[in-house]
Amino acid sequence: MEQETTEPAKRIKLSATSECYANAILTDEYMQELPRAVVYLSELENKRQISCVMQELSKMLPMEKMGLQHLKRVRQQDIILCKVNDLSGQSIREYLATVGLSENTILILCKNLREQEVPSTAPLLRWQYENAQKYWPCKFHPDKYIESLHSGSIFNEKDRTFHTKITEILFEISSKLEENKPCGICIDPRNNAIVAAASSRITISPVMHCPMVLVDYVARTQGGGAWQKELTQEFGNLDGNSDKEMEENSILSGIPTSYLELLRNDKRFTDVQIGAEPIRCKTTVEEMVQNQQSSNMDNLAKYGPYLCTGYDLYLSQEPCLMCAMALVHSRARRVYFLNRSSNGALVTRLKLHSVKELNHHYEVFECKKHDCSNNTNCS
Ligand SMILES: [Zn+2]
The missing domain is CATH 3.40.140.10 (Cytidine Deaminase, domain 2)
Incomplete structure (x- = not known):
């Protein structure tokens, strides 16, 4: 020492x-930007399809299981499927079939796929929340005390x-x-x-x-x-x-x-x-x-x-x-x-x-x- x-x-x-x-x-x-993960997004053709696929997705691929429960699943017609890293060598189609999605749902989901960066942990402070929103809509439960420590208003x-x-x-x-x-x-x-x-x-x-x-x-x-x-x-x-x-x-x-x-x-x-x-x-x-x-x-x-x-x-x-x-x-x-x-x-x-x-x-x-x-x- x-x-x-x-x-x-x-x-x-x-x-x-x-x-x-x-x-x-x-x-x-509390001081660093939130880490990010890459997910597969599916852009659906219309909003009516969301409720069709949601039921199966939330049962077979719940956000909690992927550790993404702090994120909203849907943004307009975009819907989060899974983390790219979770695929472990499979194609996205194979992966969705492995987790048990029906063929019809897989067909709808794979029509228009793309990758997207999202915050991989929940925001703790408002500044992190505001920053995270630029990537993807987040849920946020502010902690007044920590917030006051950060702003100095304590x-x-x-x-x-x-x-x-x-x-x-x-x-x-x-x-x-x-x-x-x-x-x-x-x-x-x-x-x-x-x-x-x-x-x-x-x-x-x-x-x-x-x-x-x-x-x-x-x-x-x-x-x-x-x-x-x-x-x-x-x-x-x-x-x-x-x-x-x-x-x-x-x-x-x-x-x-x-x-x-x-x-x-x-x-x-x-x-x-x-x-x-x-x-x-x-x-x-x-x-x-x-x-x-x-x-x-x-x-x-x-x-x-x-x-x-x-x-x-x-x-x-x-x-x-x-x-x-x-x-x-x-x-x-x-x-x-x-x-x-x-x-x-x-x-x-x-x-x-x-x-x-x-x-x-x-x-x-x-x-x-x-x-x-x-x-x-x-x-
Ligand atoms: Zn000392």
Whole structure:
């Protein structure tokens, strides 16, 4: 596995006028034109013949059997017979006889044959549907959510303001406290609170890439964390004198002291919530389950956080394969990144979130700056 480069991270250019636009990195099936297959078409002499041949065709050669159920069978007087590849050496007449069509129907169908390219899979997004229609009429069942990911309408003005603020915090931490090293922030999207923040520590260990450290800091807020010994100096004394102080300290245990100071002292960030949800005791969860309060709740609401379940991560750099996998294991909900990495595993080298065999999938967004001062309009 490749290590993250030790060169200083690219400086994240941000200005007060730039707003952050998060573009979803969708898997290839949503981004590519639909694959096509060649079919035999029969042009009938008149529309009355359609109902004659249809009965036999839909029984002996149903579109489902050919995997073409997403297509309409008929366009005006043209009717789809079968895929050219399905013939396996036979002539079309022989093939139609083999599948059991009557001689009379075969005669009608073979009078005026031609080949035609059609989409071989169903359209998933509207743009694919519109494109597919140029080849052959298609059926389409739009998925509103994926459509909103593709168009960007999933985020409103308020979301964009929040994304912008988090990228500003990343920039401040990276440039003021971490010598432009890759940085990351974990957010609880239920209240937009900062759960943890971290930076690359590859000077301590080669596996301490920023996302690995970030996941470890998230684990600290849940009483875990594998690198307590290696990474102590960034945190102040977390023991409190009272129970209240102990709880206060534990919910802040994922954020290094210097970052906390920066967040508290910079006027731009004082409205950002800080701290993880307190660890719940087991009995509270059991009571909720017993009282059936939980039937409509997701796992995050029900059991509280387990590693990054339900959490969103904002990273200055696209994660490498090791880190992208760590984010799968820790069950992140969304991963936002600012800069592409040469060893990136979410868009540059591969799209890890498109590997269907993985047992968890997060959504991926690339944050781009929309700089209002770069206006191209003449006014
Ligand atoms: Zn990495």
